[in-house]
Amino acid sequence: MQSFSSRFSFILLLVFTLFALIACGNESPAEQVHPPIEVNVVRAVEHSVPIGGLYPGRTVGSKEVQVRARVEGILLRRAYTEGQAVTAGQLLFEIDAAPFEVALNRVKAQLAQANATLSAAQRRWQRAQELIKTNAISRRERDDTESDLDFAKAAVKLAEAEVQAAKINLDYTQVKAPIAGITSREAVSEGSLVGPDNSLLTTITQLDPLWVNVSLPDKLVLGIRRMIERGEAAFEGKREVEIIVGQGEQYPFYGQINFTESAIDRRTGTVQLRAIIPNPDNALLPGQFLRVKLHGLMSLNSIVLPARAVLQGAQGTYVYKVGKDNKAEMVDVTLGMDADEGVIIESGVDAGDLIIVDGVSRVQPGAILDPRELEGANDSSPSEPEPIGPAEGESAQADITAAEGDGE
Template sequence: MHHPFPAHARRVSNGLRVSLMVVFAVALSACGGGGDGAGGQQGQQGQQQQPPMPVDVHTVIPHSVDIMSEYPGRVRGRRTVEVRARVEGILEKRFYNEGEIVNEGDMLFTIDPRPFQAVVNQRKAELSSAKASLNQAQRNWGRVRRLYDVDAVSEAERDDSLSQLETARASVQQAEANLDAAQIDLGYTKVKAPLTGVTSLRDVDEGALVSNGTQLTTITQLDPVQVLFALPEDDAIARNKAMAAMGAQSTSERTREATIILPNGDEFPAKGVVDFTQSTINPETGTVQLRAVVENTNNGLMPGRYVRARIRLDTRHNAVVVPNVAVSDGEQQTQVFIVGDDGKAKAVKVKLGPSVEEGRLVESGLSGGEQVIVSGLGQLKPGAAVKVKSDQGNESAGGKNEAGADGNNAQQEPVGESASAESQPSDKAVAGVEGRALRLSPREPLQQIDKPRSHTRTRPTYRTDDAYAANVGRGS
C-alpha cells in the first residue's frame, strides 16, 4: 500500500520509538541489577561500609541498692471505741454534731440523773446511820471494858459489847461502798468521749430509753492510723533474712520504715513504721500480716481507704543494675547489648533479679565496668559497629553524617526538584528522564518516571509524534 508521507518522516518516527524503548530498558535493568552480578556486589560493599551507629550507653558500676516492693493495704483507726450506756434511763441530750471530731473528755450525752441522784442521797443517809451506830457501839465498849476491869460485869457481857462494836464498823464500810456504787452510777449519766477521734452517726435519739449496754455512737481515732497489708510467703522470708543479717530487728528505722502510696500515686508526707509482723503464715492465703503506724496530723488518711505500702525487703551490696530500656529478648534468652573491645555490639545473656528504683537487678551475666547500650536496640544486631555518643552535639553531628552517607540521592534530589519547578517544558525532557532513571535505587524502581512532572516535561516531544502518527492514521 502506498503511504502518503515521505520515507524520511517515517524513519524519524521509528528512531524516536527506539530511543524511548532503550530508555525504559535501561531503567528496568537498573531496578533489577541489585540481585546478582556487579550490582549485587556493589550493594554488599555499600552495606559493609556503613558508618558505626551512634548509641547511648550506661556504664555498669556495682553499688549498694535497696530492694523495695509495694503491697496493697487498708487504713484503719488505731483505736475504734463503741460508746455504750452504762446505766438504764432516759437519754436526755446530745452535745456533739455527728461526724465531727471530739476530744478526749468531751461531753457526748446525758442520761436522766435524778433517779441516780436519789439513790446517792439514800446511800449517804445509810452511811450516816451506820456511823451513828458505830459511835454508840464505841461508847458502850468503853464503859463495859472499864466495868470488866473491876469485875463489875461478866466476860460474856464484855464479848457482846465488843461484837457490837465490830458490827457497827462493818456497817459503816458497807454504807460507804453502797454510796460509792451509787455515785459511780450517777457519773455514768454523763457520757464522755474516751478518746480523741471522729464520731459516727447516732444510734439512739434523745428521749429514748436506754439500758446498760445500749450502743450510743462510735469514735474512731484518726491520728495516728494503722495500715494493714500482707506479704507473700517468699517476700516475708526474704525480709526476715535481711533483718536477721543486719542484726537490728528492733532498732533499724530504715528496715521498719513504710512509705504509704495514695490511690493517685502520690506519696503520703508522713512515713509509717512497721510495729507488728505476724510470726506465722496464713495457711489459707499464704501471706504474712504486717501493720504500719502512720502519723495522720491533717487527717489525710481516712479509715477504710485503699492504699499501697512500700517497704524495703533487702539491701544488696555490690549489686549490678541496668536500666529497663537496656533489657531485650533474644533467641530464647534475656539479654543486653554491650560495647565490645572491638567497638561492636555484643549480646550478653543475663539473669534478671527484682526491680529496683534504677532499673533491674542483674543476678548473673555482668560483673561491672561494661558499657550497656540503652538506645537504638530495635535496629541493633550482634556484631554491628557502634559509636558511643559523647554528648548531644556529637549525636546531632552523627545523625547528619549518617544521613549524608546514605547516598547522593538525598542531597541531589532536592536540587532536581527545585530545578524542575523553575524550568519550563523543553525538547530536552527525554534526556532528563534518562539521567533520573539511571539514578534510581532498587527499592524505588520507577518512582521518578511516574511523577507528573516527568510526563509534563516529555509531553511536548510526544505531542508532535502523536500528531504525526494521527495524520498517518487518517491518511491510511
C-alpha cells in the same frame, strides 16, 4: 537458502540473549553494609542501693473506740455533732439520771444508819471495858460487845462501798468521750432504752497519728531475710515508709514502722506490717487505700540496671551488652528485687560490662554498635548520648569503610 541462514542466526541471537539475561539475574548482589547502630549504654557497677518497690497499704485510726452505755436507762440527749471532732472528756450523751439519783440517796441513808449503829456499838464497847475491870459484867458479855462493834464497822464499810457504786452509776449517765478524735453518727436515737443489750452509742476514731497497714508479698519478706542472712542486705538509718497517694503524689510526712507480723497470712500470702504516720491536718482518712515505699533497707554490693534494659523472651529475661569489636551480645540474666534505681541483677552481668539501655529494640545479636555511655547506671530516663571514646568510634568507622571498599 540465504533466508534459512538468516532465520537460524536470529534464533541463535535470541538464545544467547536469553542465557545472558538469566545469568545476570542469578548474580548475587554485593552485600549491603549497615552503619553501626547508635545505642545508649551504662556500665555495670557494684554498689549499695536502697531496695525499692511500691506496696499496697490502708489507713486505720491509731485508736478506734466504741462508746457504749454502761448503765441502763432512757437516752435523753445527744450533746455532740455527728462527724465532728471531740476532745477527751467531752460530754456526748445524757442518760436519764433520776433512778440513779434515787439509788444514791438510798445508799447514803443506809450509810448514815450504819454510822449511827457504829457509834452505839463504840459506846457500849467503852462501857464494857470499864465494867470488866470491876467484874461488873462477864467476859462473855464483853466479847459480845466487841463483836457488835466489829459488825458495825463492817456495815459502815459496806454502806460506803454502796454509796461509791451509786455515784459511779450516776456518773455513767453522763457519757463522755474517752479519747479525742472524730465521731461517727449516733447508733441509738434519743428516747431509746439503752443498756447491756443495746449499749453501742457511737464510735470515735483518732486521726492523728494514723496507722498504715502494709501487705508485703511473702516472697519479698523471705528474700529479704535470706539476703540479710547472707550479708547481702542490711538496714541502714531509720526504718521509714513513704506514702504515695492519688496519682503519685507524695505525702509530706514519713511514717515509722512499729509492728511486723511474725506469720504469713494464709488467705492472702502476705506479711503484714504497720507504720505510724503523723496526720496533723487530717489529710488522710481511715480506710483510705494508698501505696507505700519502704526506706532503710539496703542491698549491698549489687549490680542494678534500669528496668528498660531488661527484656523478656521465651527462654526468660536477658539483656544486650557490648561485646568484642563493639558487637552486640545477648546475655541471660537472673533478676533480684526491685531497687530505687531499677532492678537488681543477681547473675549474668559482671561489673564493668556495658549494657544497652536505649535503642535496644533495633539490636540483634552480632550487630555492630556505636555505643554512647550514659553518666550513671541509675539514670532511668533517656538522655543525650556521649561517645565512649574516639578510639573505639574510629575503629568501628574504619571497619565499615573497609567493608564498603570490598563491596565496590
